[in-house]
Amino acid sequence: xxxxVKSRSRMDPIQMPMVAVVGDLIRKHPGTISLGQGVVxxxxxxxxxxxxxxxxxxxxxxxxxxxxxxxxxxxxxxDKLRRDNGIECRNGSAAIVTAGANMAFAHAVFAIxxxxxxxxxxxxxxxxxxxxxxxxxxxxxxxxxxxRYQLDVDAIRRAITxxxxxxxxxxxxxPTGAVYPEPALRAVNQICADRGLYHISDEVYEYFTYGSTxxxxxxxxxxxxxxxxxxxxxxxxxxxxxxxxxxxxxxxALADAVMKVQDTILVCAPVVSQIAGIAAMQVxxxxxxxxxxxxxxxxxxxxxxxxxxxxxxxxxxxxGAFYCFVRVDADVDPLQLTExxxxxxxxAVIPGHAFGVTSGCSFRVAYGALQKETVAExxxxxxxxxxxxxx
Ligand SMILES: Cc1ncc(COP(=O)(O)O)c(C=O)c1O
Numbered sequence: 001x002x003x004x005v006k007s008r009s010r011m012d013p014i015q016m017p018m019v020a021v022v023g024d025l026i027r028k029h030p031g032t033i034s035l036g037q038g039v040v041x042x043x044x045x046x047x048x049x050x051x052x053x054x055x056x057x058x059x060x061x062x063x064x065x066x067x068x069x070x071x072x073x074x075x076x077x078x079d080k081l082r083r084d085n086g087i088e089c090r091n092g093s094a095a096i097v098t099a100g101a102n103m104a105f106a107h108a109v110f111a112i113x114x115x116x117x118x119x120x121x122x123x124x125x126x127x128x129x130x131x132x133x134x135x136x137x138x139x140x141x142x143x144x145x146x147x148r149y150q151l152d153v154d155a156i157r158r159a160i161t162x163x164x165x166x167x168x169x170x171x172x173x174x175p176t177g178a179v180y181p182e183p184a185l186r187a188v189n190q191i192c193a194d195r196g197l198y199h200i201s202d203e204v205y206e207y208f209t210y211g212s213t214x215x216x217x218x219x220x221x222x223x224x225x226x227x228x229x230x231x232x233x234x235x236x237x238x239x240x241x242x243x244x245x246x247x248x249x250x251x252x253a254l255a256d257a258v259m260k261v262q263d264t265i266l267v268c269a270p271v272v273s274q275i276a277g278i279a280a281m282q283v284x285x286x287x288x289x290x291x292x293x294x295x296x297x298x299x300x301x302x303x304x305x306x307x308x309x310x311x312x313x314x315x316x317x318x319x320g321a322f323y324c325f326v327r328v329d330a331d332v333d334p335l336q337l338t339e340x341x342x343x344x345x346x347x348a349v350i351p352g353h354a355f356g357v358t359s360g361c362s363f364r365v366a367y368g369a370l371q372k373e374t375v376a377e378x379x380x381x382x383x384x385x386x387x388x389x390x391x
Contacts, residue, residue, distance in 0.1 A: 014131050018354030025342045033378040036348040038174055040368045043239040044280055045287045051279035055272050065268040067259055069097025073274045076281045077247050086220030093225045093249050096258060097269045101204045101233035101246035106132040108229045111257035112198050113138045118163040122151055124325060124355035126174045142356050148316045149176035149325060153187045166198040172205035172320025175355045175364040179209055179320035182216035189218045192227050204233035205321040207288045210296050213319040219249055226251050237288040238280040243273040295322060298375045302367045305379045312390050322368035328361040330390045337361060345385030347378060
């Protein structure tokens, strides 16, 4: 007689990725414009596609590569880190190529924690970060940001316990679009130095800042290399999301731990993608800057339209990435609001509770996939929908 398999697992308490839940709703309502997923509307540079095509004839592209990444890609990454981030890789840190920055984050958590440890996440957070922390058997400690979604450094300090292992910052931020000023990042990095914690710095939107706002990399601060883990990605800047290439700079002392995780979970990032990645990074951030002016125009329209809903909705400053995080001044359930926007107005957003915001009603708008031609329709539906549902 056969016995049924055990159905419980460590995944049971982990939240479902909300982008997938909303994606399902979108599929059931054809014609919906998605302001849900954090993607850009453009693809990789032509040189990257040419390099990928040429790589197919190279037998090495079909074999396992080095765990840390193709040496040529690592060289390009080190040059870029020095040039764009002020991070010196040979200064007590090392770089590794992963299948995207999500994997890099999970690698970092596995490498630095034991089950039961705590990792501090400013709220709203990027949901995959909380999910990875919980999958590793650790606790995500949520710390509120201020009403402009900026870091509350004192609150972060107060949240530290003997179990804390790391503080996470994401700047430019997903889901809020907030960009943390350098002094706030320095303060967090110094707390980590003083308290023997890691600073995990997610910088996948490093090139996406608007106006005079500038991105700062904590890994460049003096003395930071011993406790700073910096995460980067080709997904956004190079329209590379499907190619799955990201990289992580980590303190050399973690080399063995990181290599154990990498070798077990990935072995090496897809070699053809790495070869395409070399060509993309040789084109450099010019590829993304080419699209950034248009994106800035889209952002202006999105923010102006949403601000026309004040005081019903509040849109704090969003000077980076391609998100804004809207607070709704009404007693509505964020998931129900999202469902009604999709069902009745054919426009999708992501409800705020997916990002750890448990009080009030809020939602994230992602505008990276919009272009000048589609923004009016997408945001128009959202504004009309909100007016009709909330009035
Ligand atoms: C803050 C943040 N980190 C990491 C990622 C994932 O990047 P990747 O595609 O490199 O895994 C995303 C994607 O949306 C993100 O918003």
